[in-house]
Amino acid sequence: MPRLSCYMVRSALTHLGVGFVIGGLMLAHKAVFIHPAVPALLGWHIHALFFGWTLQFAFGVAYWTFPRLTSWGFRHPRGRPGFAWAAFILLNLGVMLAGPGALAAGPPAQTAGTLAELLGIGAFGLHLQPRLRPPLPRVGPADGRP
Amino acid sequence: MPALTRWSIRAALINLLAALGLGAGLDTGLLPEAFRPVFFHLFMLGGVAQFIFGVAWWMFPPLSRERPRGNEAAGWAGFVLLNAGMLLRALAEPAVALSPAPWARVVLLLSAAALVAAGWIFATLLWPRVKPRPGKEA
Numbered sequence: 272m273p274r275l276s277c278y279m280v281r282s283a284l285t286h287l288g289v290g291f292v293i294g295g296l297m298l299a300h301k302a303v304f305i306h307p308a309v310p311a312l313l314g315w316h317i318h319a320l321f322f323g324w325t326l327q328f329a330f331g332v333a334y335w336t337f338p339r340l341t342s343w344g345f346r347h348p349r350g351r352p353g354f355a356w357a358a359f360i361l362l363n364l365g366v367m368l369a370g371p372g373a374l375a376a377g378p379p380a381q382t383a384g385t386l387a388e389l390l391g392i393g394a395f396g397l398h399l400q401p402r403l404r405p406p407l408p409r410v411g412p413a414d415g416r417p
Numbered sequence: 418m419p420a421l422t423r424w425s426i427r428a429a430l431i432n433l434l435a436a437l438g439l440g441a442g443l444d445t446g447l448l449p450e451a452f453r454p455v456f457f458h459l460f461m462l463g464g465v466a467q468f469i470f471g472v473a474w475w476m477f478p479p480l481s482r483e484r485p486r487g488n489e490a491a492g493w494a495g496f497v498l499l500n501a502g503m504l505l506r507a508l509a510e511p512a513v514a515l516s517p518a519p520w521a522r523v524v525l526l527l528s529a530a531a532l533v534a535a536g537w538i539f540a541t542l543l544w545p546r547v548k549p550r551p552g553k554e555a
Contacts, residue, residue, distance in 0.1 A: 272478055272549055280547045284540040287466075291536030298506070298529035301513055302522040320461070328469060 272335050275352065279331030279359055286323025286366060290316055314381060315370030322388045323366040330358060330395050337402040345401070354398035361391030418475055421492050425471025428500050432463030435507075451514035455507045462532070463503040470495070470539045477546040487542055495538035502531030 272280075293316040300309040334355050339348040349355070369384025436459035442448035443456055474492060479485035486492065505528035512521035 272547065274549055277547050277549055281544065284544055284547070287536055288540045291533050295529040295533035298510070298532070299526055301510065302525040302529070325461070325465060325469070 273349070275355055275359060276331045276335040279327050279334065282359070282363055283324050283328035283331060286319045286327065290319035290324055293319065311374065314373055318366045318369040318384065318388070322362055322369075322391075326392070327359075327362050330355070330362070333395075333399060337399065338404055340402060340404075349398075350401045351398050354394045358391045358395035358398065361387045361394060365389075365391060419486065421489065421496060422471045422475040425467050425474065425496055428496070429464050429468040429471065432459050432467060432500075432503065436460035436464055449511070449515065451511040455510050458506065459503060463500070467499060470499075470543075473543055477543060478548060478550070480546055487545065491538055492542055495535045495542065498531045498538065499535035502528045502535060504528075505531065 293312045296305065297309055297312060297316060299305060334349065337349075340350045341348045345351075365384045365387030367384070368380045368387060372380035372384055436456055439448065439452055439456040439459065443450070443452060474486060480487045505524050509521045509524035509528060512518065513525050
């Protein structure tokens with residue numbers, strides 16, 4: 272597993288842990304009153320589990336498993352890793368802004384967080400696009416080539 | 418494919434079917450809006466997340482030659498807690514919203530504890546298996 276996939280999957284598992292605790296707290300709050308601020312955690316719960324966990328986990332595994340590009344003339348086997356690193360940073364920045372950031376600073380932080388998540392998704396799309404290829408034709412002894 | 422993966426994927430598909438059934442009931446007005454959170458969590462947690470857990474348990478790099486997937490008993494405990502938690506939630510959450518009886522509150526608390534425990538079990542089981550192959554590129 273490449274280093275960026277490790278970072279993305281571990282970060283996704285961290286968001287999973289945080290998002291589940293928030294979700295459990297909100298569910299328990301429906302059964303017994305805990306604190307008036309608990310329902311305000313819904314935004315953090317949604318962003319952590321949708322963007323931080325599900326989407327980031329899928330991106331991390333896609334970066335690891337999608338076809339490599341060495342045979343297609345790219346210097347890096349995974350094509351354009353810079354966009355994938357940007358996606359990693361933007362997704363996590365976005366969840367932090369839209370989750371705890373929005374609790375502290377209100378709607379502007381939530382908007383900024385959502386925008387960062389959107390840019391992160393776009394960046395990962397730019398990374399992944401050249402890796403969406405059919406397999407190269409097999410070259411064997413019958414062609415007289417190695 | 419390990420047994421835990423097979424059962425997780427079967428359970429995920431059942432959760433997805435149940436979610437779609439609830440969704441149809443909500444959209445046609447046969448079910449009250451109190452079922453909306455159950456619909457969403459059956460889909461995203463019981464369906465999508467459980468499918469991911471099952472496949473990750475199978476495909477992630479092995480931990481060691483002796484115990485390639487780590488603590489299998491803990492994995493089964495996570496599977497049982499997740500599905501029991503979802504079932505309890507599906508019963509209790511609409512009941513609490515419609516008429517908050519004491520039994521429903523207790524069941525809802527149990528489901529919250531089971532779901533949080535399941536999430537943490539899967540996260541801690543997968544965490545040590547997220548590792549680079551020695552000597553491979555970044």
